Amino acid sequence: MTLTLTVADEVRALVPGFTPLAVEARGLVNGPSDATSSALLDDAARRLAARLDGRAPHEDQHVAAWREAYSAFGAKPSRTRNSAEALARRALADGGLPRINLLVDAYNAVSVAHLVPVGGEDTDRIRGGMRLLRATGTEPFVTAAGGREVVEHPEAGEVVWCDDEGVTCRRWNWRQGVRTRLTERSVNALFLLEGLAPMPLTALEAAGAELAETLEKLSPGARITVHGPA
Template identity: 55%
Template sequence: MSDLDRLKRFLSGASVDGAVFGLRSDYRAMLVAVEGIIPGSSDAMSGALVETAQAAAREMLRNRPVEDVEHVAAWREAYRAFGAKPQRTRNSLEALLRRAATESGLPRVNRLTDVYNAISVLHQLPLGGEDLSRYDAAPRLIRATGSEPFSTVANGETVIDYPDPGEVVWCDDGGVTCRRWNWRQTRRTQLTDETSTALFILDALAPLSDAALTAAADDLVGHLARLGPDVQSVRRLIAAPGHPAGAITTEGD
């Protein structure tokens, strides 16, 4: 089986539970699996993209608060729907926009993380990146029972936490990979300077259109293609029943 076939099989096993669509029937998840990445620290390409994203965020927030950004407001409502307080636990888009607009700006982590953070800001949607090789089976988005383990860090130490019952979480067979839809990712699958195969999850709610979601995925894949001569990717859109989604497409052959 080829590397691309393995990525396709991985994405074909991904799912979003009906209870999540019961909260937001307009939710869509674009999953992008990428292999062939040459790991590296932040460089001129990723730095320039981060600078562009920061400038865009500062311009967008010049005359309005971040909570008035349309997709941020939609995610705040989604958080309230499962009992989270968006003022205390901000969706990843809001957190990045707030940081990008400050003098300190976005963090420089490594070129892989820099790219996906910048794409999130530029396209105004939550976007998470994880090391696909550290997954224990395909990802699924569910409403938690509260018994799913979540590996995180507190006071510099690795600890196991648990989501609230009913909380929306991404998980695999090893436990929670991201809490509160797109709030905080687990330490277990986090991207590192050695990551060569990655999974990216782009989250969309109305008013963000399918075309805008696809454009964000296109931009992400285009920049990731610069991270190695043999980079290849597959993607899959997951949406509520009745939506024309589900096809797995391949790029980089």
């Protein structure tokens, strides 16, 4: 992997059984959402509905495990939901899933279909390696509010993804920062799929394989590599 990806011991001790899987992609072609990416999202919503069979997303064992993980570092999971649960709720609602751009639509579809948190980062905007750790509370987090960029800080002890410049995603996988997010100009990306027990490793690997296949279809000629669990 071009970028280093590390998980702090303090996070592994807090939530045993955490398994990240990375999909590295270079030479991607991004652009506005289109009929193809919209179809991916619609299909994911149908697969989710069949999987849940009338249950709420938080009743799924994997989503329930993420709620417990959020509680472990002090977050309120019913108010700040992990990304998989938040997307699943939108997929089942009348408005459906948002259309962002080709690459974001692709990883959101995998997240919804497999009920696994998935994030995408523009590797050309990442500084140094990616680290999952418990914040001191002083790290900068660039987000958007009122149509402009603002700098916030995580709470002390909060689990965050960060690089050398600051936080890239708050509360594990709750809110991504604007600095490293995938835009229509992104050509190189790192996608992180995050599993917790009781999600089997084979299920996490299947989600990663599906994302890799989708990226290859959206960007023929792109170099896609799936890196096993870290």
